[in-house]
Every structure is written in structure tokens, then in C-alpha cells.
Amino acid sequence: MDIAKEEIERKLRDIKAIEFGDSLEDVSSSLLIVMTLFEVDDDPEVIMACKYKLYEGIALLKKYGDEPGAKEIEKKLD
Amino acid sequence: MLSHLVYVSVRKKECTEEEIENILAACKRNNPKLDITGVLLYSNTHFLQYLEGKYNEISDLYEKIKGDTRHKNVVLITTGPIKERTFPSWEMGSKKIEEDKVEFRTDMTKSEANTFQDIISGKGQEGNKALTLIKKFFK
Numbered sequence: 001m002d003i004a005k006e007e008i009e010r011k012l013r014d015i016k017a018i019e020f021g022d023s024l025e026d027v028s029s030s031l032l033i034v035m036t037l038f039e040v041d042d043d044p045e046v047i048m049a050c051k052y053k054l055y056e057g058i059a060l061l062k063k064y065g066d067e068p069g070a071k072e073i074e075k076k077l078d
Numbered sequence: 079m080l081s082h083l084v085y086v087s088v089r090k091k092e093c094t095e096e097e098i099e100n101i102l103a104a105c106k107r108n109n110p111k112l113d114i115t116g117v118l119l120y121s122n123t124h125f126l127q128y129l130e131g132k133y134n135e136i137s138d139l140y141e142k143i144k145g146d147t148r149h150k151n152v153v154l155i156t157t158g159p160i161k162e163r164t165f166p167s168w169e170m171g172s173k174k175i176e177e178d179k180v181e182f183r184t185d186m187t188k189s190e191a192n193t194f195q196d197i198i199s200g201k202g203q204e205g206n207k208a209l210t211l212i213k214k215f216f217k
Contacts (some may be wrong), residue, residue: 003081003133007157014153029088029123030151036086037153 007062008043019072020057024064031057035073079135081159082116082164083140087125087149091137097148116167125149130163 018020018034020027028038034057039051086116098120109115114131128142131137136157 001133003158006137009153010157012153018151018153025080025123026088031151032124033088033151037155040155 008046011037011041011043011046012049015046015053018053020060024061024066026068027057027064028066031061031073035076039076073076079133079159080123080161081131081136082160083129083136083160084155085127085140085143086155087152088121089120089125089149093148101146101148101160112139115163117165128165130160130165133157139141148182 015034015037018030020030031054034050034053038047038054041047041050054077058073060071061067061073093113102118105118109131111158112131114129114135116129116131119128129139131139139156140154154169
């Protein structure tokens with residue numbers, strides 16, 4: 001059993017399965033989780049999956065009127 | 079192989095304090111026979127659980143936990159082998175994270191409480207990514 005490989009596969013599955021919901025509160029709560037993994041993980045594939053999900057969340061933050069929150073995350077992605 | 083696993087999730091609004099008591103009761107009931115120890119940290123909006131035990135056991139438990147309807151968007155943060163347990167005597171301790179107040183809700187000695195406070199405050203446990211994360215997530 002390759003634990004490291006299994007770990008990456010699980011993370012990718014978990015990240016892809018995230019549903020942000022339909023309120024600013026829901027989006028912000030889930031974004032915190034994605035941002036946590038983005039900041040602590042060092043696997044390129046996981047980081048890329050997090051980035052993709054973060055951009056999805058950023059769009060929703062903007063939709064719900066949280067421009068400052070969206071900009072703060074965008075800065076971290078630059 | 080002794081391993082650890084950390085996940086974070088979003089606490090659903092329907093998950094009351096009473097529900098958290100139920101979660102802890104279930105942990106205390108089920109984890110000893112699986113030889114799983116750890117800690118459940120929670121705030122008003124999130125859970126973070128740190129599990130320790132045999133890799134297969136904590137892995138299977140994680141898959142079950144993901145299906146629990148009291149939380150959503152469960153994401154694995156880290157898993158892998160460890161040399162020793164950080165919470166050897168905790169069937170499943172818990173701690174609610176507030177901005178300026180910490181309350182332990184488990185039966186633990188003063189020494190164990192101090193160990194946990196050290197982890198949160200960053201003393202010791204160098205190189206343990208999971209514990210670093212715990213500090214970061216609830217900072």
C-alpha cells in the first residue's frame with residue numbers, strides 16, 4: 001500500500017467534492033478549508049486543485065458582495 | 079503501522095452543542111476497541127479532528143466520518159506514519175475554540191491539559207505538520 005499516493009488521491013477527491021453553498025457564510029467557511037490545505041500542502045497536484053477551487057470560491061464571494069474577502073484570497077494566489 | 083490523520087470540515091448549522099456531545103459519546107464508546115485516540119477541535123463553524131491509531135483503522139473511520147450529516151466539505155489535510163501518539167490516553171478529547179476563552183470538555187489530567195496548551199501555543203512537537211496545522215487553523 002502506498003500511503004503517500006493514497007493521501008494525495010484522497011485530498012484531490014475531497015477538494016473536488018467541495019460544494020460552496022448559496023450564502024456568503026457558507027462560501028467563506030468552505031474557502032477557509034481549501035485555503036488551509038493550499039497553504040500547508042506541498043504536492044503540486046493538490047496545490048493546483050486547491051487553486052482551481054479557490055478561484056471558484058472567489059467568484060462566489062464577489063457574487064455575494066464580499067469584494068475585500070475575494071481580493072485578500074486573490075493576493076495569496078498571486 | 080501507527081499513523082495519524084487530520085481532517086477539517088464545515089460544521090452544519092443544525093449541529094448543536096448537544097449533537098457534539100453525542101459525537102464525543104460515540105467516540106468514547108467506539109474508539110477504545112479500535113485503539114484510536116485523538117482530539118476533536120471545533121468552533122462555531124468548523125471541525126478539526128486529529129486521529130491516531132493503526133493506518134487501516136483510522137482510514138476506515140475517516141471514510142465513515144465523511145458520511146456524517148452533521149458536517150460537510152470534509153477535507154483530508156494530512157495522514158501518515160508517526161513514531162508515537164501525542165494523545166495516548168485520550169479516547170477522544172475535545173476542545174471548543176473561542177477567540178479568547180478555551181474550555182476543555184474531556185476528562186484529562188492537568189499535565190495532559192498543559193501538553194495540549196503547549197501544542198496550541200507552538201511549544202515542542204517540532205516537525206509534526208499536523209500539530210502545526212492545528213495551531214494555524216484555529217489561530
